[in-house]
Amino acid sequence: xxxxxxxxxxxxxxxxxxxxxxxxxxxxxxxxxxxxxxxxxxxxxxxxxxxxxxxxxxxxxxxxxxxxxxxxxxxxxxxxxxxxxxxxxxxxxxxxxxxxxxxxxxxxxxxxxxxxxxxxxxxxxxxxxxxxxxxxxxxxxxxxxxxxxxxxxxxxxxxxxxxxxxxxxxxxxxxxxxxxxxxxxxxxxxxxxxxxxxxxx
Amino acid sequence: xxxxxxxxxxxxxxxxxxxxxxxxxxxxxxxxxxxxxxxxxxxxxxxxxxxxxxxxxxxxxxxxxxxxxxxxxxxxxxxxxxxxxxxxxxxxxxxxxxxxxxxxxxxxxxxxxxxxxxxxxxxxxxxxxxxxxxxxxxxxxxxxxxxxxxxxxxxxxxxxxxxxxxxxxxxxxxxxxxxxxxxxxxxxxxxxxxxxxxxxx
Numbered sequence: 001x002x003x004x005x006x007x008x009x010x011x012x013x014x015x016x017x018x019x020x021x022x023x024x025x026x027x028x029x030x031x032x033x034x035x036x037x038x039x040x041x042x043x044x045x046x047x048x049x050x051x052x053x054x055x056x057x058x059x060x061x062x063x064x065x066x067x068x069x070x071x072x073x074x075x076x077x078x079x080x081x082x083x084x085x086x087x088x089x090x091x092x093x094x095x096x097x098x099x100x101x102x103x104x105x106x107x108x109x110x111x112x113x114x115x116x117x118x119x120x121x122x123x124x125x126x127x128x129x130x131x132x133x134x135x136x137x138x139x140x141x142x143x144x145x146x147x148x149x150x151x152x153x154x155x156x157x158x159x160x161x162x163x164x165x166x167x168x169x170x171x172x173x174x175x176x177x178x179x180x181x182x183x184x185x186x187x188x189x190x191x192x193x194x195x196x197x198x199x200x201x
Numbered sequence: 202x203x204x205x206x207x208x209x210x211x212x213x214x215x216x217x218x219x220x221x222x223x224x225x226x227x228x229x230x231x232x233x234x235x236x237x238x239x240x241x242x243x244x245x246x247x248x249x250x251x252x253x254x255x256x257x258x259x260x261x262x263x264x265x266x267x268x269x270x271x272x273x274x275x276x277x278x279x280x281x282x283x284x285x286x287x288x289x290x291x292x293x294x295x296x297x298x299x300x301x302x303x304x305x306x307x308x309x310x311x312x313x314x315x316x317x318x319x320x321x322x323x324x325x326x327x328x329x330x331x332x333x334x335x336x337x338x339x340x341x342x343x344x345x346x347x348x349x350x351x352x353x354x355x356x357x358x359x360x361x362x363x364x365x366x367x368x369x370x371x372x373x374x375x376x377x378x379x380x381x382x383x384x385x386x387x388x389x390x391x392x393x394x395x396x397x398x399x400x401x402x
Contacts, residue, residue, distance in 0.1 A: 023311065028281065028310075029254075029277070029278045029313075029314040032267060032270035032274070032276055032277060033274070035267065058259070059259035059260035059263060059279065062263040062264055062267075063264075063267050066233060066263075066267050066268075069231070070233055070237065073233070073234070075231060075232050075233055076233060077229060077231070078231070078260065109229075110224065110229060112225065113225070113230040
């Protein structure tokens, strides 16, 4: 998504080889129009999946789940993060290890809102280690719902998240895929490059 | 807002005289269309305020700040909650005591995104004790921005939040105002009743 890559080049702050701050337009201050465009793009990419619900995780996935829900005209759910590991009969839950915070938390979704008749599209702001997204995939599978795929706004392709999800046979689509970065420099994986790889598989 | 009050009557779970669960359509699973309507209503109510930014607090305010940002065609900001009380030069912050969790956390907004030229509308899902909203009002005032007002989706009018905000000379508008509730029963403050009260002031 060219407009997104350009915005990342203009406003993204690369703090290290792995940390990219995009809080001027994506996940603290949010450019409402860009978020809507992102939602429309996910809606277009997953248009053939007859999605019934969008699923994300609080907090920074909410604006993109909302935008995707608008585009597909379906409700969305945001999984809750809890430190407590008190499991409840009422929720689907999965443990997620946060590498940035160095702690494991529990993500949970009420059983009332996912059922085998649902077709779920998972959306999040970042795909890096994939830890949170793997947790959400496990929750969808536990519910018996069909997983339409995972849509991420920004993918750090040099981290293992995409590989982990693909090993779970999940369809993954990221709107901006970062091949590498370091302070002052960012390289995206080009769409044509992705296509070439796919054709040789 | 009649459609909202009806939905609360139909789907709200009243767990006690003070706890109302609306997580089937507002703050866990979200009815995207209703959220958009809520945003349009806030946009209409504060149309004369020339709002430049919408401000809320993570996580459950995000969908309504997004919807209001869409309606007013402006960006929105969500304040971050942190347990750590490490103050930083880079943020405006305020302590907020959570009565439900029995702990005090810090809410913060990057100084980069609020300035004296802004006109800020604060939006949140619930107005109850008002603790989080008072914190956001203080952050806006510290930034030098003009505060357009506070818009809340559901107000528990029997708690002290509205009074606290009005004592700070803040314009408050809630879309559903609960006069009282107990398991099996909920009473809303009627619009006409509100008008009568206002006329006698």
